[in-house]
Amino acid sequence: MAGHSKWANIQHRKGRQDDKRGKAWTRVIREIMVAARLGGGDLAINPRLRLAVEKAKAVNLPIDTVKRNIDKATGNLEGVNYEEIRYEGYGIGGAAIIVDTMTDNRVRTVAEVRHAFSKYGGNMGTENSVSFQFKHCGQLVFAPGTDEDKVMEVALEAGAEDVVTDEDGAIEVLTAVTHFEAVKNALEAAGLVPEVAEVTMRAENTIELSGEEGAKMQKLLDIIEDLDDVQDVFHNAVISE
Secondary structure, eight states, X not given: OEEOOOHHHHHHHHHHHHTTHHHHHHHHHHHHHHHHHHHOSOGGGOHHHHHHHHHHHHTTOOHHHHHHHHHXXXXXXXXXXXEEEEEEEEOGGGOEEEEEEEESOHHHHHHHHHHHHHHTTOEEOOTTSSGGGEXXXXXXXXXXXXXXXXXXXXXXXXXXXXXXXXXXXXXXXXXXXXXXXXXXXXXXXXXXXOSEEEEEEEESSOEEEOHHHHHHHHHHHHHHXXXXXEEEEEEOEEEOO
16 A cells, blocks of 8 residues: 655654664663563563664674663662653644653653753643554564565565555555564565664654744754653654755
C-alpha cells in the first residue's frame, strides 16, 4: 500500500541523533538498566535487553560498561534505580508529542518537561491526551531503491503486519512489537539491512509544518530532546525545510 513521504524526515531525525552522540551513551545505559531490572540480565530470554544491547553496539558503548550496568540493574552491583514516565502534549499547530523519560527524580523531570513545552510554544497535556494518535509497533525502514517485492515477501513470511511504500520510494515494514525481532532477523538474513530498525510510537496521521511554524516546532523538539532525562520523543509533525 502507498504511504506518506517521510524518508527526508527520517534521515533528518537520524542526522540530528548522530550529532548528539555524547548523550546517546547515557540514554542507552538507562535503557539497559531498566530492561535488565524488569526482565532480568539474561539476553536469551529478555528481548528488550537484547534490543538495548544492540543500540549500545551501534553507539560503540564498551562491552564492559554494558555488563557493569546489567549487573547494577539486577542487584549484583550498587546502582541508581530509574523509572519510566511518559508525558504527552501539543506542539506548534496542534502537533502531537509524546515524551518518554527515565528518571531517578520525577519531580525534577516533570518540571523540566513542562517548562520546555510552555516556554517554546507547546502545551503539556494529560495522560492519553495524544497517545491514541500513535501506534506502538516495530518499524523497519529501507531506503528508496530497495527491492520492494523482496522486502514484502520476506517480511510478510516472517510475520510482519504491513509493508508500506512511501511516496518517495522508501519502504516501511510494520510489525507487532512481539514480532519485531523475528522480522528484523529474517530481513537481515536475506541481505536486507534497514536504515532504521526500532520499536517506536508511529503516528497514524501527520501534520505538515513549514516556514516559521516548522522552525518553531523543530526548536521545541530540540529543547525537549536535550533534557537529561528524556529517552525518546515521538511526534506527528512533518517538517519541511
